[in-house]
Amino acid sequence: VxxxxxxxxxxxxxxxxxRPRVSIRQNNNGVPDRSGNxxxxxxxxxxxxxxxxxxxxxxxxxxxxxxxxxxxxxxxxxxxxxxxxxxxxxxxxxxxxxxxxxxxxxxxxxxxxxxxxxxxxxxxxxxxxxxxxxxxxxxxxxxxxxxxxxxxxxxxxxxxxxxxxxxxxxxxxxxxxxxxxxxxxxxxxxxxLGDGVNVNDTAYQPSFPYVGLSPSGRDRRHIDPTEPGCTAGTGAPCPPE
Structure with missing residues (x-):
């Protein structure tokens, strides 16, 4: 190195x-026919x-x-x-x-x-x-x-x-x-300048795949911007950065 x-x-x-140069969409099975480079x-x-x-x-x-x-x-x-x-x-x-x-x-x-x-x-x-x-x-x-x-x-x-x-x-x-x-x-x-989203809602991982685990689609409730949530629900809302 x-x-x-x-x-x-x-x-x-x-x-x-x-993508293929030509795609023809069919009505029979929904799978398009593709041709060309x-x-x-x-x-x-x-x-x-x-x-x-x-x-x-x-x-x-x-x-x-x-x-x-x-x-x-x-x-x-x-x-x-x-x-x-x-x-x-x-x-x-x-x-x-x-x-x-x-x-x-x-x-x-x-x-x-x-x-x-x-x-x-x-x-x-x-x-x-x-x-x-x-x-x-x-x-x-x-x-x-x-x-x-x-x-x-x-x-x-x-x-x-x-x-x-x-x-x-x-x-x-x-x-x-x-x-x-x-x-x-x-x-x-x-x-x-920024979009106001400064933290991820789940922790990143130090090894592959690095992204955090997906939240449960059944048990998780969305945290609104005015609610505590930046420190796992125990802290103040995210300050601007």
């Missing part, structure tokens, strides 16, 4: 979803890139293309629309960096705080990057905000099952939280 300071320590991966219909590197950064008119094209062809979408990473929408909704209180958005480069190139300084950045490409030299953080001390929470073993350095991808993505896209010098995260109102 390369040390975290090595230019060879960071790798990038992506995955796709494909499989065609890519979706891809993913970092979570929520298509949803939060890629423009509406380009989402399908982006989904069917490959990271090797990302240059045609580079304008969305340099000047995404979502921060402008957030600013309009919040009355301009967000400190959104002016385009071009160099602070988003860690999502699409091999640069700090994920890759080691001196690593060749490579072309713009949405890949889930992981510095394999960074030691995993014990579950008890891990932060759901990953790198933004001071936990360098978490997203966007890879993605663990308990990383809060929505809150991280909102804060990163709003701007400033991945900007050098590191660490300098959550220093402004951008670092308060």
């Amino acid at each position: 390369e040390p975290a300071t090595s230019a060879a320590a960071t790798l990038g991966v992506w995955a796709t979803t494909s 499989f065609r890519q219909v979706q891809r993913m590197g970092n979570p929520l890139i298509n949803e939060l950064i890629i423009g509406v008119g380009s989402k399908d094209r982006w989904s069917m293309d490959a990271p090797a062809n990302e240059a045609q979408f580079s304008g969305f990473f340099a000047d995404p629309t979502l921060p402008r929408v957030l600013n309009a909704l919040t009355g301009g209180v967000l400190a959104i960096p002016a385009p071009p958005r160099f602070d988003l480069r860690p999502l699409v190139q091999y640069v700090p705080p994920i890759a080691a300084p001196g690593t060749a950045p490579g072309p713009v490409a949405d890949l889930l990057r992981l510095n394999t030299g960074v030691a995993p953080t014990p579950l008890a001390s891990a932060s759901r905000l990953g790198v933004l929470g001071g936990d360098n073993a978490g997203h966007p350095n890879g993605r663990r099952v308990f990383d809060d991808a929505v809150d991280i993505a909102l804060r990163v896209v709003a701007g400033g939280v991945l900007a050098a010098p590191f660490p300098g995260f959550n220093a402004n109102v951008n670092g308060r």
Whole structure:
């Protein structure tokens, strides 16, 4: 294993979803007849890139293309629309960096705080990057905000099952939280953005399959937002984070 300071320590991966080119749905048994080669219909590197950064008119094209062809979408990473929408909704209180958005480069190139300084950045490409030299953080001390929470073993350095991808993505896209010098995260109102869901309703596991056991569909009662529940029913409701 390369040390975290090595230019060879960071790798990038992506995955796709494909389906047969032709599907004919039958009425007799409900099973469609499929033919033709499989065609890519979706891809993913970092979570929520298509949803939060890629423009509406380009989402399908982006989904069917490959990271090797990302240059045609580079304008969305340099000047995404979502921060402008957030600013309009919040009355301009967000400190959104002016385009071009160099602070988003860690999502699409091999640069700090994920890759080691001196690593060749490579072309713009949405890949889930992981510095394999960074030691995993014990579950008890891990932060759901990953790198933004001071936990360098978490997203966007890879993605663990308990990383809060929505809150991280909102804060990163709003701007400033991945900007050098590191660490300098959550220093402004951008670092308060989130969906309000900060904890899982069951504990994660430290080994495979990592996710918590499913709640009983028969015996479990839903806990409403105004009820105690963040500490197994004995504490106060979750505070905003």
